[in-house]
Amino acid sequence: MSEVFTGLLKLTFGLVSNKLRTYGAEKLQDGGLADQKFRGLIVRELDDIKSKLDAMSRTDLSASISCLQQGIKRLIISFGESSEDGNSSAFEIPNAGACSIEAKPAQQSVTVEDAVALATSIGKLKIVSNERYESAKESFKVAGQKAMNAFHNAALSTEERILASKVRIASGILEHLDDLELAVSDCLHCLQELNDMRAIQEIFSVHVKGGMKSVFKKDSRAEIVESVTMINWILADFISKFTKQRMAVFDWPMVKCGKRVVHPIHCKEESVPNLKEMKITPPWDIVVLETSLGFRQCVLNKRGDLIYADGRRLLKLDTTTGKIQPYCISPLDDNTEHSQLVDVAIDEDDTVYVLSGDEELGYTMSVYSAERGNTHHCSLEFLKVQDYFRMYINVNKDKNIVMGCESESIMVYLCNSKGELINSFDTDLKDRVLRSVSVSSNNEITLVTETCNDFLKDSNVLYIYTENGQLQRTAKFRPSEGDDTYHSLFYNQVTKKIIGQVYDHDGKTLIECLSDQTAERECSYLLCDTNFPERTFYYKVLRHLANDALCWVSRKHVIFLQKPR
Numbered sequence: 259m260s261e262v263f264t265g266l267l268k269l270t271f272g273l274v275s276n277k278l279r280t281y282g283a284e285k286l287q288d289g290g291l292a293d294q295k296f297r298g299l300i301v302r303e304l305d306d307i308k309s310k311l312d313a314m315s316r317t318d319l320s321a322s323i324s325c326l327q328q329g330i331k332r333l334i335i336s337f338g339e340s341s342e343d344g345n346s347s348a349f350e351i352p353n354a355g356a357c358s359i360e361a362k363p364a365q366q367s368v369t370v371e372d373a374v375a376l377a378t379s380i381g382k383l384k385i386v387s388n389e390r391y392e393s394a395k396e397s398f399k400v401a402g403q404k405a406m407n408a409f410h411n412a413a414l415s416t417e418e419r420i421l422a423s424k425v426r427i428a429s430g431i432l433e434h435l436d437d438l439e440l441a442v443s444d445c446l447h448c449l450q451e452l453n454d455m456r457a458i459q460e461i462f463s464v465h466v467k468g469g470m471k472s473v474f475k476k477d478s479r480a481e482i483v484e485s486v487t488m489i490n491w492i493l494a495d496f497i498s499k500f501t502k503q504r505m506a507v508f509d510w511p512m513v514k515c516g517k518r519v520v521h522p523i524h525c526k527e528e529s530v531p532n533l534k535e536m537k538i539t540p541p542w543d544i545v546v547l548e549t550s551l552g553f554r555q556c557v558l559n560k561r562g563d564l565i566y567a568d569g570r571r572l573l574k575l576d577t578t579t580g581k582i583q584p585y586c587i588s589p590l591d592d593n594t595e596h597s598q599l600v601d602v603a604i605d606e607d608d609t610v611y612v613l614s615g616d617e618e619l620g621y622t623m624s625v626y627s628a629e630r631g632n633t634h635h636c637s638l639e640f641l642k643v644q645d646y647f648r649m650y651i652n653v654n655k656d657k658n659i660v661m662g663c664e665s666e667s668i669m670v671y672l673c674n675s676k677g678e679l680i681n682s683f684d685t686d687l688k689d690r691v692l693r694s695v696s697v698s699s700n701n702e703i704t705l706v707t708e709t710c711n712d713f714l715k716d717s718n719v720l721y722i723y724t725e726n727g728q729l730q731r732t733a734k735f736r737p738s739e740g741d742d743t744y745h746s747l748f749y750n751q752v753t754k755k756i757i758g759q760v761y762d763h764d765g766k767t768l769i770e771c772l773s774d775q776t777a778e779r780e781c782s783y784l785l786c787d788t789n790f791p792e793r794t795f796y797y798k799v800l801r802h803l804a805n806d807a808l809c810w811v812s813r814k815h816v817i818f819l820q821k822p823r
Contacts, residue, residue, distance in 0.1 A: 304330075307421075318411065319418060322404035322425045329397030329432060336390035398433035402426050402444075409451065416457045420485055423452040427493060438501045445493055450511035453522065458486060463515035465529060466784070484530045486513075490522035491789075495538035504543040506818040508783070508808075517738075517781050524785045526766065540789050545580045545816040556811060557604040558802040559628075562822045564811070567599050567612050572626050577809075577816055585610065585626060604802075605653040611675070613638075613651050613661070623659065623677050636677030650695040654725075660703055662695040670695075670703060672725055683727030690719070696749035701725055704774075706756070708743040717742050720749065720756060720774065735777035737768060746798050749774065752806050759799050767794035769819070791815055 304327040405425035408414060414422070426448045434441035452458065465483045494510070497503055513520045523540050527533075556566040564575035565585055574585040600613040600621070612624040621638040641663070648664040658680060661671040668687045672680045690707040697703055705721045717736030723729055736742055737760040744758035756772040765787035771780045787793050797810035797817070808820040 316408065316414065316418060318404045319408035319414070319422055319425075322401045322408060322422065322429070325397050325401035325404060326425055326429055326432075329394045329401060329429070332390055332394035332397055333432065336394055395433050398429040402429035402433060405429060406448075409448075416455070416461070416482060417485075419455065419457075420452070420482065420489075423448055424489060427489065431496065439503065442497050442501055442503055445496075446511060449490065449493060452486065452489065453511045453513045458482070459513055459515055462486075462513045462520050463518070466515060466518065466520055480529075484533060487522050487525055487530045488533060488536075491533065491536060491538050494523050494540045498539040498541040501541070503541060505541050506808075506821045507540075507542055507785070507810075508820045510540075512783075517779055519781055519783045521783065521785055524788050524790065526786045527788050538789060543577070543818040543821070544791065545575070545577045546791075547575070547814055547816065548580065548582060550813040555599060555602045556800055557602050557610065558800050558807055558809065558822075559604060559608045560606075560802065560822060562802075562807055562809070562818065564800075564816060565602070565604060565610055567602060567614075572610060572612065575816070577818075585628060600649045601651045603651045603653050603659070605657055606655075609633075609653075609657070611651060611653060611659055613649065623673075623675075625675055634676070636675075638673065638677050640671060640673070640679040640682065648692045650692060652695045652697050654697040654701045655699060656701065660695055660697055662692050662705055664690075664692040668692050668705065668707070670705070670723065670727065672703075681725060681727070683723075685721065685723070685727075685729075687721065693718075693744075693746070694748040696751050698722075698751045698754070702730060704749040704751070706747055706749055718744055718747060718758070720777065722774070731775075733774065733777035735772050735779075738770060738779055738782055739768070744770075748799070748801065750801060750806070755780070757799065757801070757808075761795050765793065765795075767797075769799065790817075 304323055307323050402425070405422045409419050409422040409426060411419075427445045430444040430448065431438075431441045434444070461479050461482050465479055490510075497505075507521070507524075510521065510523060513522060523538075556564045559565055559574075562577050564577065566573055566575070572585040573582055575582050598615045600615050602613075603611045605611075608628050610626040610628075612626070613621065614624065615621045619637070621641040622635055623638055624635045625633045627633050641661075646663045646665050648662075650662045652660050654660060658672055658674050661673070663669045663671065666688065668685045668690060669682065670685060671682045674680060685705065687705075687707065689709060691709070692705060692707055694706045695703070696706070701724075703723045703725065705723070706718065707721065708718045717734060720733040720735070721729065722731050733756075735756065735758075737744055737758065741760055744760045747756060747758035749755075750757050753771075754774050756774055756777070758770045758772065759767060760770070761767040767785045769783040769785065771782075772778060773780060785794055792812055792815060794810075796812040797815075798812075799808060799819070800811055801808050802822060806820065807818070807822040810817040810819055
C-alpha cells in the first residue's frame with residue numbers, strides 16, 4: 259500500500275518540481291513513502307521555491323507552497339505511524355488481482371495494477387478516520403485556496419500563475435486521496451482555467467503558428483508551453499492510471515488560439531523537446547478491437563456502439579466491452595447475403611438500412627431493427643444495373659431513404675423503406691466526386707463533393723437541394739492549410755455544420771467545423787500523433803445522425819472524439 263501512496267505523492271510532486279519533469283521516464287526507484295532521500299528532495303525543493311517567492315513578496319503563492327509542504331509532512335507522518343503501530347486494517351487493500359501490492363518489491367515503481375487496486379479499493383481504506391490524515395487534508399485544502407487566490411491575481415506574472423496552478427492541482431489530488439473522482443473534477447476545473455488564460459492562449463498561438471512574433475522571446479515562450487503541456491500530461495496520466503474515468507478526446511480542456519484549438523495532450527513532440535521521453539496514457543474512451551474492421555462501412559447507434567455488415571450478418575461492436583455480437587435477435591428466413599456491401603445508414607430510432615449490390619439481381623435494400631430483428635429485404639428496381647462510381651445513403655425524419663449515386667453525373671433518389679421510388683433528379687454535376695449524403699431536420703438533401711479534375715482547384719463544394727430537386731444554395735470551402743480538399747468530410751444535420759478532416763504526412767490532423775451557410779471556418783482542432791495508439795492518418799471520422807457523437811475508427815481502435823449527447 260505504501261508504494262501506491264508513494265506513486266501518488268511522486269506524481270503530484272512532479273507538478274511543482276522541475277527536477278521531476280521526466281518522472282514518466284526516470285521514476286524514483288529507491289524507497290517507500292518514508293524514504294529519507296525522497297522526503298529530503300520534497301523539503302528542499304519546496305523550501306527553495308518558497309524562499310524565492312518570499313523574496314518577491316507573493317503572499318498567497320508563498321503561503322500555498324508552505325501549506326502544501328506542511329500537508330505532505332503530515333501525510334507522511336500519518337501514514338508512517340499507522341504502519342508502525344500495527345493498525346493495518348485501515349490501510350488494507352482487498353485482493354484485486356492475482357498478486358497483491360504488498361508482495362511486490364519495494365524498489366518497483368507503481369504499476370497499472372497498483373493504480374487499479376487503489377481506484378477500486380480507496381473507498382474501503384477508511385483513512386478519513388485517521389486524525390493526522392484529516393490534518394493533512396486541511397493543509398492541502400488551505401494550500402489549494404491560497405493557490406487559487408494567487409492564480410486569480412492578475413498582478414502576478416504568467417510563470418507565477420502557472421506555478422499557482424501546479425499547486426492547486428497537486429493539492430487537489432492529495433486532499434482527495436479518498437475520493438479520486440472528486441479530485442479529478444476539481445483538477446480539471448483548475449486546468450480549464452489555466453488553459454483559458456489569455457496569456458497562455460496567446461503564447462500557444464504564436465508557438466504553433468510561427469510568424470514574426472515567434473522570433474522574439476522564443477526560449478521563455480517555449481518554457482511556458484512545455485510547462486503547461488507537462489501539467490496537462492501529468493493530470494491525464496493520473497486520471498488514466500488511478501481512476502476508472504474515461505473521457506472523449508474533445509472533453510479535455512483545450513487551448514483556444516483564435517479559431518485554432520490546440521489539444522495539449524496531442525501536441526507536436528518537437529514543440530516540447532524535454533518531454534519526448536515522458537510516456538503517458540491518456541484517459542480516453544478507447545476500444546481495442548478483437549478483430550480488424552478492415553474497410554467495412556460502419557455507423558454509430560445512440561449508445562455509441564458500432565454497427566456494420568459482414569456477409570449475411572449485421573454485427574454490433576459494443577464500445578463498452580469491446581465485444582462483437584449480432585445486432586439483430588433473429589436472421590431473416592431467406593438468409594440473404596450482402597455479396598457487395600455498398601453503404602450503411604441508421605435512423606434516430608437505431609433502425610439500420612443496408613444497401614448491397616449484385617451484378618445479376620441488382621441492388622437490394624435490407625432493413626434491420628434492434629428490437630424486431632431483420633424486418634425485410636426489397637429490390638430497388640429503379641436503380642439501373644450498372645457500375646456507379648460511388649453510392650451513399652441516408653435517412654430523413656420521415657424514414658425515407660435518400661441515395662446519391664455518382665456515374666457520369668450525380669443522381670439523387672428518394673424511396674420509402676419498402677423500396678418504392680418517391681422521387682429522383684439529376685443534379686447535372688459533372689467533374690465532381692461525391693463524398694457524402696446528408697439530410698437536414700427539414701428534409702433538405704445535402705451533397706458534399708470535391709473536384710475530380712486536377713486543373714479545377716475549387717476545393718470542396720456543398721450542394722443543398724429540396725426533396726423535389728430544387729437547388730437551394732451552394733457553398734465552397736477548403737481546409738485552412740494543407741491540401742486543397744479534405745480527405746474525409748460530412749454534413750452534421752444536428753449542428754448544421756460541415757465537418758472535415760485533413761491530415762499530412764508529418765503526423766498532424768485537422769478536424770474542422772464550418773458553417774453550412776457561408777462555409778466559413780468556425781473552429782479547427784489540431785491533433786498530432788503524440789500519445790495516440792496509432793498514427794492519426796489511419797483514422798476516419800464517424801458520427802451519429804441525431805446525438806452529435808463523433809468517433810475515430812481505424813482497423814484496430816475506436817476512439818471517441820465526442821460522446822453521445
